Amino acid sequence: MDYLKIQGNTKLQGTIEISGAKNASLPLIAMSILAKNSVVMKNLPQVADINTLLKLLSNLGATFSFNNDVATINTSSLAQTKATYDIVKTMRASILVLGPLLARFGHCEVSLPGGCAIGQRPVDLHLKALEQMGANIEIKAGYIEATAPNGLKGCEIIFDKITVTGTANIVMAAALADGKTTIINAAREPEVVQLCEILNNSGVKIDGIGTAVLTINGSNKELLNIPKFTIIPDRIEAGTYLCAGAITNSEITLTNVDASHLGAVIAKLEEMGNSFEITQNTIKILPTDELKPIKITTQEYPAFPTDMQAQFMALATQANGVSIIEEKLFENRFMHVSELQRMGADITLNGHTATINGKTKLYGTDVMATDLRASSALVLAAMVADNQTNVHRIYHLDRGYVQLETKLKNVGVDIKRLKEDAI
Ligand code: EPZ
Numbered sequence: 001m002d003y004l005k006i007q008g009n010t011k012l013q014g015t016i017e018i019s020g021a022k023n024a025s026l027p028l029i030a031m032s033i034l035a036k037n038s039v040v041m042k043n044l045p046q047v048a049d050i051n052t053l054l055k056l057l058s059n060l061g062a063t064f065s066f067n068n069d070v071a072t073i074n075t076s077s078l079a080q081t082k083a084t085y086d087i088v089k090t091m092r093a094s095i096l097v098l099g100p101l102l103a104r105f106g107h108c109e110v111s112l113p114g115g116c117a118i119g120q121r122p123v124d125l126h127l128k129a130l131e132q133m134g135a136n137i138e139i140k141a142g143y144i145e146a147t148a149p150n151g152l153k154g155c156e157i158i159f160d161k162i163t164v165t166g167t168a169n170i171v172m173a174a175a176l177a178d179g180k181t182t183i184i185n186a187a188r189e190p191e192v193v194q195l196c197e198i199l200n201n202s203g204v205k206i207d208g209i210g211t212a213v214l215t216i217n218g219s220n221k222e223l224l225n226i227p228k229f230t231i232i233p234d235r236i237e238a239g240t241y242l243c244a245g246a247i248t249n250s251e252i253t254l255t256n257v258d259a260s261h262l263g264a265v266i267a268k269l270e271e272m273g274n275s276f277e278i279t280q281n282t283i284k285i286l287p288t289d290e291l292k293p294i295k296i297t298t299q300e301y302p303a304f305p306t307d308m309q310a311q312f313m314a315l316a317t318q319a320n321g322v323s324i325i326e327e328k329l330f331e332n333r334f335m336h337v338s339e340l341q342r343m344g345a346d347i348t349l350n351g352h353t354a355t356i357n358g359k360t361k362l363y364g365t366d367v368m369a370t371d372l373r374a375s376s377a378l379v380l381a382a383m384v385a386d387n388q389t390n391v392h393r394i395y396h397l398d399r400g401y402v403q404l405e406t407k408l409k410n411v412g413v414d415i416k417r418l419k420e421d422a423i
């Protein structure tokens with residue numbers, strides 16, 4: 001296993017190019033199951049989760065090529081429809097193949113993803129919606145066994161909770177269903193918007209894109225011709241690097257980024273004292289010498305994203321005053337707190353609310369990553385901590401950040417990736 005060795009008291013300068021969005025790429029790769037043509041996608045990020053889903057598809061018989069950031073996926077030779085536990089357990093978003101496989105083949109078996117570090121993360125809403133569309137769902141020995149011998153039928157679906165991959169799964173199932181499906185309380189994340197836009201450009205008429213009410217007019221099992229597309233920039237990667245500029249009081253510019261996807265994040269950074277110069281596809285952060293404390297509640301898009309919670313907690317340790325962060329989406333998304341405390345952060349937890357007293361001096365030490373976004377929070381803290389920090393178990397980081405250490409090294413961070421036995 002690798003770890004990152006980071007020397008603290010860093011100043012950054014220069015530009016960071018943002019890669020394609022992991023959470024847009026995953027449903028778009030699953031969407032290729034709905035296509036009769038080879039699907040060509042550009043700006044696909046080279047991260048572990050993408051490789052995992054491509055491997056899952058190839059295990060089902062699909063073929064793909066993935067060079068630089070362009071992937072071509074052909075599912076015409078897709079021969080079996082069982083997504084096995086060995087793959088699904090490593091990447092819960094594998095559940096995204098459920099809707100497309102069922103819609104196209106009328107049957108599939110997908111391992112229940114199980115929980116993960118940040119929470120139990122059930123998929124009950126995905127399953128209930130598919131049953132409403134006419135599927136028969138049984139859970140047997142840890143697998144979802146789904147059949148729809150007469151195909152899926154469009155209907156009205158009301159999601160009890162807003163679910164990002166749940167919305168994506170049902171949009172894709174509805175794309176091949178017979179008739180119209182209306183999803184009420186749909187997720188409005190930019191990643192869901194792009195999926196809908198591409199399906200809409202592929203002949204599946206979708207109304208309400210970007211709103212909480214989506215109407216999908218299905219093709220009645222007619223496979224789709226999906227035109228080439230470019231994946232949107234990763235707004236969470238971008239937000240993470242904006243926090244890197246803010247926490248080190250450095251002026252850096254992000255390129256290949258869409259600021260319209262980062263409204264809540266930029267607003268909170270402005271509240272903390274930072275300012276920005278924004279163009280069509282760049283964001284320059286102009287930091288402040290003194291960060292103001294902040295109050296954050298994580299909610300669904302377009303409100304403040306849970307995937308930026310850990311990064312802002314690291315930032316809040318350097319603000320002068322008391323910050324409050326409430327995590328409302330996941331039941332266990334504070335695992336970075338104990339590691340930040342070991343670095344000297346003054347954080348107290350009360351249920352789903354963290355109180356961060358700043359500004360505190362952080363000290364470099366050995367810390368352990370526990371999940372994807374917690375890992376990036378530890379990297380941010382390490383950049384302002386005294387001396388050296390070793391961030392272990394960075395396979396979590398590799399799931400969602402393209403060449404993080406290279407991008408940070410290029411803007412001045414003293415960061416090295418080493419093998420654990422090198423300590
Ligand atoms: C997506 O996860 C993202 N992953 C997550 O990003 C992100 O944190 C999350 O949305 C919230 O924005 C991908 O897009 C691949 P949800 P998802 O279904 O779809 C509950 C990252 O760091 N729920 O929107 O799994 C659920 O427990 C990852 O990139 C049910 O109860 O999240 C949670 O409390 C981490 N039943 C809430 O809804 C269901 O059937 C939101 O979950 C589905 C969800």
